Amino acid sequence: MVREIVLRQAGxxxxxxxxxDMADRLHVAAGDKVYAIETDRGVLLTPYDPDFDDAMQAFEEVRRQYRNTLKKLAE
Incomplete structure (x- = not known):
C-alpha cells in the first residue's frame, strides 16, 4: 500500500x-521504535530490527551445527 505522508517540523x-490503519497493520503504536533504512530507492521505514535478523541467522547456523547437542541439553 502506498500512502502519502506529510513531514512536519518538530523542534x-x-x-x-x-x-x-497503517500503524495498526504494522502493529506499531506511539512510543514504539521503528527503523529508517536508506536504500537506493529511498527510505524504508520498518518496525523490523535488522540487527535482530542478523542475530537470528547466526543462531540458525549454530542450531543446525549443534542440533544433537542442543537436544541433549534440553532433556
Whole structure:
C-alpha cells in the first residue's frame, strides 16, 4: 500500500505521522521504535530490527551445527 505522508517540523527534527490503519497493520503504536533504512530507492521505514535478523541467522547456523547437542541439553 502506498500512502502519502506529510513531514512536519518538530523542534530540531522532522517528523512523519502514520495513518492509524497503517500503524495498526504494522502493529506499531506511539512510543514504539521503528527503523529508517536508506536504500537506493529511498527510505524504508520498518518496525523490523535488522540487527535482530542478523542475530537470528547466526543462531540458525549454530542450531543446525549443534542440533544433537542442543537436544541433549534440553532433556
Amino acid at each position: 530540531g527534527s522532522v517528523t512523519a505521522t502514520l495513518p492509524k
